Every structure is written in structure tokens, then in C-alpha cells.
Amino acid sequence: MASDSVRIDAWVWAVRLAKTRSQATAACRAGHVRLNDSTAKASQSVRVGDEVKVRLHGFDRVYRVTGLATRRGSATEAARYFDDLTPPPPPRVERPAAIVRDRGAGRPTKRERREIDRLRGREAE
Template sequence: MAESVRIDTWVWGVRLAKTRSQATAACRAGHVRVNGVAAKAAHPVRLGDEVRVRLHGFDRIYRVAGLPVRRGSAAEAAKHFEDLTPPPPPRVERPAAVVRDRGAGRPTKRERREIDRLRGRDAQD
């Protein structure tokens, strides 16, 4: 078994990217970090390394638990990493949305101000 694997191969092998070229592009764009350092596609990753990947606008943190030789099933891929990502903060409840009758047309200036006030976009000039 190999002692290390290229980071783009690992990201692709554990199904964080659909294709190897997408994994390479993510590395090139600076979305992949190994142990806090931006990683190029050929950067070697070893067991126990911490990998941070920016996926869909969110940073995910993984610990390398295995080095996949090839891309396998999702169940097989899950054996090769440990997810260390903290849970997201609780969502803030927003006030109820303003409901307008269908076909009522555009809101009047007064209605627009009420909508903005409800949404917290109160213009204080």
C-alpha cells in the first residue's frame, strides 16, 4: 500500500469532487489546504493529515484515515476520511414573509416601506 497519494487523487477518490479534473481545478484555485498550507494538485497527503476543502461556499475539514487506490462506492470512500467540520450555527428565525394576493400588482410605496421594515432593511436617513 502506498505511503502517500496526490491530494487531487485523494479528493476525487473520497468523492469530494465528481471528476479528477475538478479536484485538480479546486487545488489550483486554492480551495484545498493540507495541514493549513495551500496545496497544489501533486501535493502528497498521508494518513493523519488535516485537509480543508471549500465546497459549495462552505469550508469542510477532514482527517485522512485512508489512502484510496481507486475511486469506489460512497460507503468505501467514507472509510478513508473522518469529518471534523463543526456543526453550522443555528439559523436565525426571520419574521413571517409578507403575503400579497396573486395578481395584486406591484407594491405601493407605502407597502414597499412596510416590507422593508419587516425584513430588517429599514432605511434610516
């Protein structure tokens, strides 16, 4: 790689964060790509050491650029160009077993509804 910077939309596409180059450009235009904590335009240059935040499928992912890719390669090759700094998701909270009512028992009484709410973690205010 002769240059010391690459367009951010090309880099996002080359490291397989977006399926197509046009999707990478659209993500930049929509504000889903941030470069060093500021919204990135598609033509903005990315350099080694920069931090790129990308919102993918409703989740924010954080990457540090370790190499500049201009061509799209295999996934193992693409993984060489970034470090994933995304924090792990919070642990899932186990919920109590579902409340089972007999079929045909009708609507729950006020007392039963309060017990159901208490079991589901929705205490009365």
C-alpha cells in the same frame, strides 16, 4: 497500501470529494484544496493524520485523513478514509411572515415602508 503517502488530487478523487481526477487537479490549482492550512498543489503528498480543507459548492469542508485511497470505490468504502470535521452550519433565523398588501393599493407610504422595514429587521439608521 504499500506507500505511506498519496497525491492529494488522487486522494480527493478517490474519496469522492470530486467527480473526476481532472476536477480534483483543477480544484488544487484554483486554491480550493488546503492541506494542513496551506494551499496544496495537485502533486503534494497527503499522509494519515493530515487535515484537508476543500471548498465544495461554495462551502468549506474539513476532513482528517484516516486512510490512503488510490482507487475510487463506493461511497461507503470512501467514507473509511476520512473523518468529517466540518462544523455544523449556524441555525437558520426564522423570519416573520411576509407582508401582504392589497392588490391595487399602490406604493406604500413612508410610514408603511418604515413599518415594513422594521418587520424585516432593517431598522432605520
